[in-house]
Amino acid sequence: MSKPTTGDFTKTSGWLDWYTGPSKPAFQLPPGSVDAHCHVFGPGAEFPYAPERKYTPCDASKQQLFALRDHLGFTRNVIVQATCHGADNRALVDACRASVGRARGVATVRRSISDAELQDLHAAGVRGVRFNFVKRLVDFTPKDELLEIAGRIAQLGWHVVIYFEAVDLPELWDFFTALPTTVVVDHMGRPDVSLPVDGPQFALFERFMREHGNVWSKVSCPERLSVTGPKALHGERHAYQDVIPFARRIVQQFPDRVLWGTDWPHPNLKDHMPDDGLLVDFIPHIAPTADLQQKLLVDNPMRLYWPEEA
Numbered sequence: 001m002s003k004p005t006t007g008d009f010t011k012t013s014g015w016l017d018w019y020t021g022p023s024k025p026a027f028q029l030p031p032g033s034v035d036a037h038c039h040v041f042g043p044g045a046e047f048p049y050a051p052e053r054k055y056t057p058c059d060a061s062k063q064q065l066f067a068l069r070d071h072l073g074f075t076r077n078v079i080v081q082a083t084c085h086g087a088d089n090r091a092l093v094d095a096c097r098a099s100v101g102r103a104r105g106v107a108t109v110r111r112s113i114s115d116a117e118l119q120d121l122h123a124a125g126v127r128g129v130r131f132n133f134v135k136r137l138v139d140f141t142p143k144d145e146l147l148e149i150a151g152r153i154a155q156l157g158w159h160v161v162i163y164f165e166a167v168d169l170p171e172l173w174d175f176f177t178a179l180p181t182t183v184v185v186d187h188m189g190r191p192d193v194s195l196p197v198d199g200p201q202f203a204l205f206e207r208f209m210r211e212h213g214n215v216w217s218k219v220s221c222p223e224r225l226s227v228t229g230p231k232a233l234h235g236e237r238h239a240y241q242d243v244i245p246f247a248r249r250i251v252q253q254f255p256d257r258v259l260w261g262t263d264w265p266h267p268n269l270k271d272h273m274p275d276d277g278l279l280v281d282f283i284p285h286i287a288p289t290a291d292l293q294q295k296l297l298v299d300n301p302m303r304l305y306w307p308e309e310a
């Protein structure tokens with residue numbers, strides 16, 4: 001793959017660029033697999049980063065994303081608006097349009113968005129909005145604004161993607177359970193995997209999914225959640241062992257409400273940048289049967305993002 005650029009922007013100090021020589025996965029993805037969580041960054045020279053951003057990344061273009069898709073063996077992408085672009089969805093829309101139907105999007109919008117602008121996003125392939133509660137990534141948005149947005153996008157048949165950390169779930173519970181749409185949780189609600197998988201923190205997340213049939217989860221980002229590794233680098237096909245029990249529990253309990261994505265280009269990793277081919281090799285450890293893999297990688301994302309084809 002070509003190397004990342006930075007344009008006129010200066011990257012956040014310590015920024016790790018995405019991995020340029022991903023291996024070919026040993027795990028054969030089922031035909032029609034969807035990478036249901038990935039991002040594009042800029043390029044900043046064409047799609048400038050938002051003034052309110054909390055980090056400045058290296059560029060990660062649509063061409064580079066599509067090259068990774070083909071290299072890993074995915075058929076489609078779901079591109080999620082990265083917080084470094086704020087509510088300016090132009091890079092996302094451009095990538096979705098350029099994909100000729102092979103990418104759908106999750107946007108970030110403010111209450112000031114017009115109905116016509118929402119329709120334009122829909123025409124480009126957007127099927128959801130992202131509400132972010134991770135304090136290092138975004139400024140606070142009042143709940144009444146988010147509920148108003150949720151009510152409007154529900155009418156388009158879209159869903160809400162939520163990103164939060166496990167310690168904040170109790171406080172956000174009432175808001176999340178009041179959302180009128182399908183609700184997709186990013187990265188399993190970021191459990192602390194050094195705590196027991198059958199302890200109270202993860203039990204609350206399981207209860208959230210069990211009691212609310214509209215809640216889905218991305219069982220993604222082991223590279224972010226893992227404390228003990230080993231890292232998906234240097235041919236390691238048994239990476240992130242400490243995350244496996246958490247993700248596997250969710251896949252096995254809720255096989256029809258889970259999604260998987262690479263999270264390429266992996267914003268804000270501090271420790272290492274994974275080899276995305278080896279990340280794909282993580283999948284059979286959390287979805288051990290062909291039936292679970294088909295649901296996770298094909299049937300579920302198709303039902304949510306390409307229902308007209310599912």
Ligand SMILES: O=C(O)c1cc(C(=O)O)oc(=O)c1
Pocket residue numbers: 081082083084137186224263267268
């Ligand atoms: O944990 C993160 O830093 C992170 C950031 C973003 C974003 O900036 O949009 O998206 C993710 O999925 C994860």
